[in-house]
Amino acid sequence: MNASVIVFPGSNCDRDVARALEAASGRPPRMVWHGETELPPSDLIVLPGGFSYGDYLRAGAMAAHSPIMRAVVERARDGVPVLGICNGFQILTETGLLPGALMRNASLKFICKDVYLRVESTETLYTRPYRAGQVVRFPVAHHDGNYFADPATLRMLEGEGRVIFRYCDADGNVTAAANPNGSQDNIAGICSADGRVLGLMPHPERLADPVLGGTDGFPMFRALAETLTGRAGADHAIHV
Amino acid sequence: MTATTSQEITPDLIAEHGLKPDEAERMVEILGRQPTPTELGIFSVMWSEHCSYKSSRVWLKTLPTEGPQVIQGPGENAGVVDIGDGDAVVFKMESHNHPSFIEPYQGAATGVGGIMRDVFTMGARPVANLNALRFGAPEHPKTRHLLSGVVEGIGGYGNCTGVPTVGGEVNFDARYNNNILVNAMCVGTARADKIFYSAARGAGHSVVYVGSKTGRDGIHGATMASAEFDDDSAEKRPTVQVGDPFTEKLLIEACLELMEGDAIIAIQDMGAAGLTSSSVEMADKGGVGIRLDLDRVPQRESGMNAYEMMLSESQERMLMVLRPGADDKAEAIFRKWGLDFAVIGETTESGRIEIWHKGAQEADIPVRALSAGAPEYQRPWTAREAPAVVRAADVPAPDSLLGALKALMAGPHLCSRRWVWEQYDHMVMTNTVQRPGGDAAVIRVGDWSSRKAVALACDVTPRYCAADPETGGAQAVAETWRNLTAVGAQPLAITNCLNFGNPERPEIMGEIARCVTGMGRAAKALSFPVVSGNVSLYNETNGVAIPPTPAIGGVGLLPDLERMATIALKPDDEVLILLGE
Amino acid sequence: MAMTARIWVTLKSGVLDPQGKAIAGALDSLGFSGVEDVRQGKYLEVKLDAPDEAQARQDVERMCEELLANTVIETYRFELEQA
């Protein structure tokens, strides 16, 4: 798999997701600086977590205007999968690749802990290896993860099955108590109409290695590696 | 000499700068004339308790600082310890007490920023932060505000820079009501053969300023940190520094990128006394002089004079001495990361610090006078009378043991600290093998295939130190040791932050002397040397001093994660064993 | 021409304002009983140099649309003043 991880000034989960991608595919992703205007051939583009531009003004706002984002938007329109984790999700909403916005957590506090998520749809590249309704444990670590969209957009997302992850309790019940940030309808992750752009606040890469206490995130990377092997074509070195 | 900053040097002005009359005499003697205002400012910060350790130095010298594992002990920006396979850990703890009381969010945030710079200055990537916090009584009207501000500030800074905050401690005691303690520790990892030091060896090399621009931030913070509080210092307070963690993150990446090559001769962060302490320390350690041209300093505000620039505490700045011919390459890296870069002077053979601004010489001082020549006091001390021993038999038994246990667990001293550490990103970097909540945090060193880790803990029980400083000091070291061994680590070395009241009072000096003695005794007995640390004195308000609080931060090595232990009880039918007396 | 733009970015009505809500709660517990609602927005001052006012106005409008406000949830308004 040729994956590209975009590095913005202030990204800080770029190395983490690169390790998960390498562990799953046997091959390190390219790290692409935000100031570039061209993307290398990529079967997957990842916008990592962190604090691009310090989260100043609004999380993701300034990164959405980085030179590389024009190329990312173009590739996304061509169907190249784009995964935005945490700050990456915020950037995806700011560029308009995903609808809605991520607002300050209802508690107003930064929150870092493991949460349970219900996999709402397995019809995406990312969630194929999970069972529909499966409960997975991923960590969250964010200050602005409170998903908002207007009622029409929410109806559309629900109607088209584009809500991919929802915060829930250990038994899969979607409750207010299980919602760490006040997100509408406990939304933790959504995808684009073609299912190829996924944004989620929780960090699958943080529980993708048994040493760290869990591996629920690993199947996502593994599935991407298996599905996307060699599709970019231009560069066929070492596939595992 | 002519100086653009002109102000008459009166005894009042000298006193305001925290210099005692005999210290002022010594300054005039060294210069052979009256100082300029800029020189007075420089002497004042360099001879402050904070920079010179004038009250504590004689005692610090008694601490054990050596061992086969020690690569660099006290005397550099941070301590460096060998962890095998060519790897090293670099760590230090530092206080940001007074600023955090004045503005809890920014005070704590900039404390984290400062300690991280001490670590990455040495070529290490920061991999974990810890913090030891003391607040006043839980019911004191300021406590809630201070606690939430400090925690948010530590999180705000650490989270943004992408360094996990993995441990620490929180205590409450009415004697901290007006003097909270915020001690931040940072741990980094580096290759043992790629450690960077602050000695600016060789004359004629460029002195380079990088990072953020200089403003009038916190001018006189360094001397302020050494002066006792009184009721109106909240009013007289100078501008506090505001942290910019985003810039810090860029600075980490830019410095580490430059450090991959061999461009740097010496590097030093601009800590509490900014341009003054960084240039003096680099010159002093390298046995050279430094000439700075302040017109070239990147400035955020207009009309700053030499005094202000030399004393500014603007954050996220570093000073470097570069090898000949390396300027362009270095500049390209810092520009790429969007940071200021300016050659602001050069090293000289004069052994003097010479400051020029707008064509006038503002300061000309022999470097040694500011460092080795700083005052050192053998302050008188007395041992406080030990409190009466409370015999267990004299304490009425609780009605119900279970009730007592519940009360303890729910009380502010022992209740869960989850509320604190859930506001810290403690997992970023995907190396946090043991998260907060156990005896020590465990951080993997290396990539995902690595099985090597370090264990980190920080401890002190001020109430023990108040009851018996020597035993309390020893106990703090021993407790840190136990917490590291409890996760299966081999303890390696410690850092510390000595927080006390006014050392000019013999009973406080007695606490310092005896705590340090106890720490040294335990450290020697356990081969657990002290490799770095920091001293914060004058933590008292209206004559009420904090309890003696020598915070200890320890680092241990787990060569193989298979051997790691955790606090959780495992299956139902296991046997519990109590060890020790 | 040196100008200052004063820009207000506020949440659209209908968008829940967690910060405003928290502040209202805090004011209430501080004993300010008359507080009925709090909305928090951003206020920016941008100093800029433009050939003339019309150009400045157009620039500031674009700054708001492209960066300063997220029009999914926010609205903005601004005033221009010669500095």
Add this chain to the structure above:
Amino acid sequence: MAMTARIWVTLKSGVLDPQGKAIAGALDSLGFSGVEDVRQGKYLEVKLDAPDEAQARQDVERMCEELLANTVIETYRFELEQA
């Protein structure tokens, strides 16, 4: 009496504004070359009920001092309006 207080909370001059600095940089890279400085502050609208304007003024002043502004680094000003 129902009133609205419009409150501006801004950093004192001389205090570093990291957000403003980053926004200025972003505007510059978006091609707005004339931007010289950006300062970011907060704007709040507080709806409150008070017996009269004098009381409202006094209340809002106290709200600012006690909660809305961090007077170590920020200043505030406000306007009152009958709602």
